[in-house]
Amino acid sequence: MATLYGRVSSGNIVQQVSRIRCCHGSTSVTRNSSRSLHQSNKKISNLIRNGRLREARAMFDSMRHRDTVTWNSMISGYVHRREIAQARKLFDQMPQRDIVSWNLIVSGYFSCRGSRFVDEGRELFDLMPQRDCVSWNTVISGYAKNGRMDQALKLFNAMPERNVVSSNAVITGFLLNGDVDAAVDFFKAMPERDSASFSALVAGLVRNGKLDIAAGILRECEIEDEGMDLVHACNTLMAGYGQRGQVEEARRLFDEIPDNRVVGDEDKRRFRRNVVSWNSMMMCYVKVGDIVSARELFDGMVEHDTCSWNTMISGYVQISNMDEASKLFREMPSPDVLSWNLIISGFTQNGNLNLAKDFFERMPYKNLISWNTMIAGYEKNENYKGAIGLFSQMQLEGERPDKHTLSSVISVCTGLVDLYLGKQIHQLVIKSVLPDSPIDNSLITMYSRCGAIADACNVFNEIKLYKDVITWNAMIGGYASHGFAAEALEIFKLMKRLKIHPTYITFISILSACAHAGLVEEGRAQFKSMINDYGIEPRVEHVASLVDILGRQGELQEAMDLINTMPFKPDKAVWGALLGACRMHNNVELAIVAAEALIKLEPESSAPYVLLYNMYANLGQWDDAENVRVLMEEKNIKKQTGYSWVDS
DNA sequence: GTAGGGTTAG
Structure with a gap:
């Protein structure tokens, strides 16, 4: 039976929408219960913020009184997790929807990838009983992030009242499409900018490799937009330099930002370095292995956040200095999952599986990465039994394997030459992971190492996404190691025709195939071609x-x-x-x-x-x-x- | 409880 406000999921949606009223909570409850309702709502949103969605839902289900905020909180939890079906279910079930409920569900659809969801989100936007600025911005940014700039701009121009947020979303959209010029022009023409506009522009430019343009704009605007807090934008640019190994550039920028440790305001510019600036600069040094300079910054900072500690720890892990890494780990006030994961991965890299396992078991809270680190650690150290043991344990504890887990486990099968297990894992891959080239590549290697060249070939032929050099190398290597020289040479020809550049590994397989098949002239020719045609030493x-x-x-x-x-x-x-x-x-x-x-x-x-x-x-x-x-x-x-x- | 930007990771 239909409730007073109807159910959006069935029947004529337009008729039902017209019956929906916007209310702000229930008015028929007493003061006391409204206070406790408020408390419960707070609890739910805290649980959701901490990623404890299941507990939040349990609490939601057990509540006798709920208001619109309760429902909205729960929906936002599902939207955050991209569980749009669950979110929609609640949206359809809730007795009264306000504008926030609508904004939430629309944003949920747009943040799911795929045009099916985007179109569904748009449909709901069109059905909304009323819209505010947030509604418009949700859809504009949703279109922009899904590469539909034409529709984003159409709405941007159509919206009754624009604000900075709408414009910032447009900038991000242009830059996601690689349209650098449009973004810069749009930015320069903006009637109003805030610090997020700068961050969006600089981040997008960095993503597109236009660091010089970003630096130029920051320099120009420092004068023009005096008083603007540009520290976020500077930090992003610094990190961009770091990603490209340009430590000197990053350091120059870092030195230009007024030091937050200096007391008294000698500088006219208001913004100063913050923790992130220090962390980013530290990260630059860590990336190039300059641990001494990184440590110098770390010791010079006025305050450390968890990220500072983790960056420093990852630096020591990178150079395999586990003494220093674990010393910092012990000193830090509140290690998070990442800190634990770093230490564990450090120990596995050094072959110290016992210590790694020790830390792993003492973790207060594990995430998927913890499991993956530990399983990969076992695999890399050729402790295949340990890897398999953990793999089943993780599933027992309700953690779902992702492509990284499965890729490690496939390597385990390769190491064990266990075709039976390999096929089981392959089934799991088909069930649980989207198409992924590294996984397919390791499946090919696994099958051919296990002697199942026909299965390897099937995987190879069924790759829908993209065959990279590694894919081709794996298949050619598989054929070569089984003495199928003709097949190896055949697909090698095909690979060259597709303009995939062979590597030295390709030629190791090709030459060994020729050797085993006694193809003397072919072998000589391939050796020459490797040097002369492909410039491979x-x-x-x-x-x-x-x-x-x-x-x-x-x-x-x-x-x-x-x-x-x-x-x-x-x-x-x-x-x-x-x-x-x-x-x-x-x-x-x-x-x-x-x-x-x-x-x-x-x-x-x-x-x-x-x-x-x-x-x-x-x-x-x-x-x-x-x-x-x-x-x-x-x-x-x-x-x-x-x-x-x-x-x- | 909803819309735009920044640092760390297997």
Whole structure:
């Protein structure tokens, strides 16, 4: 049965909207209960602010009296979490909607990505019984953020009363679309600016890489807009310099902002450095690894906020100075989740899983990043069992894995060569994550490492989003390692046709494919093409394959010359390839050279001895063969499994 | 309880 005010979700929406009244709370409650209602509302909004939406909802459900503010608070909680369906449900259920309720639900739709939601939000805006400035600005900024500048501008021009907020949203919109000139022109023509206008402009310019334009405007306006608080804008520009490693530029700007530690107002400009200025400058130093300068700033600050401590800690974590990092962690007054996460990731980077786990278990509150850090830590340190254990524990505790979690767990499957588990995780990926190239890439690697080249191929073919170099490398590498040289070369051709630039890793796979398939001329040609067409410097891995290729063809001298002339030290793969070729072509002379080199690199390995022994035996030189065996015994080298004295 | 801008992170 329809209530007095109707339900917006069903029936003729326009008729129902006309019945909706705007009220401000209930008037029929006593003074006492209205006071407690006010208290409850406050509690709910506090819970929501602290991200405890579930508890807020439980409280909401248990309340006997609710007013419009109660409903609105709850809706805002869902809007914040982008749970638009839940928000809409409440909106439809609430007995009385005021203009805030409408603004909330419209903003909810616009902050969900996707044109379906944007259009729905607009539809609701058109249905609103009345609109205020906030309503208009919500929609303008909503359109701007979703790349629909034409509609944003249409509304901007149509709105009855503009304010600075509307204009600031337009600036942000232009810059999100990369329209730098339009943004600057619009900004200069604005009848009124506030500090947020500057922040929006500078932030957008920095995002578009126009740091010089931003610096110029700040300089110009310092005079023009005297008294304006430009510290936010300066901080943003500083951070922009830092992101690009331009520490000197950042420092110059930092030094230009009047020092907040100086007492007495010598400077005419009102704004001063704030904590964020110090933090940003510190971050610049941390980014380039200048920990000494960062620490100097840290010690010179008048007040530290949590971010200052965390930035400093992350600096020490970056240079693996865990003593100093944990010292700061102990000293800081109130570590937050990020501080804990930083310490944990620091310990895992240093291979200290026990300490990391220790901290992880002592955390007062974990978030998704905590779990991801710990799982990735286990994976990187090849403690696969630990990683899997945590993965199931996190799900038991109700934390939903995201793409970072799944990517770590896929790597675990790769490390364990566990196809069964890998397929399960793949199902989970399909269910829970949007298309993502890094995930697809690691799936390809996982499948091919597990020997399931057909599955790898399926993932590769079904990629809808975008195949990057890593995708191609993974697939080519998969084919190469399974001996499918023709397929590897085929998709390599396709990749080049699509103008994807190969990397040195691509050529490692290509050359090894050629070597294993005995494609001598192809291999030579690819090696040359790598250098001449793609300007990629050969590495030792490439040379190893080329030696292999040449050796198989019997060009042992050419292979030896290549080894002698290459600009880096040959490794065991290079000598191993040569030795194998010598064995194939019965060249004892070079075999001795290769074997000796291998023995020098790996004195405890039996493989070179065994190969030499077999060669002599094959040639009937039993005395020499016996010498090798005796030598092995003298050096106490045990034959490893997998090698046979009796060659086929 | 609703609209625009800034620093930290796996």
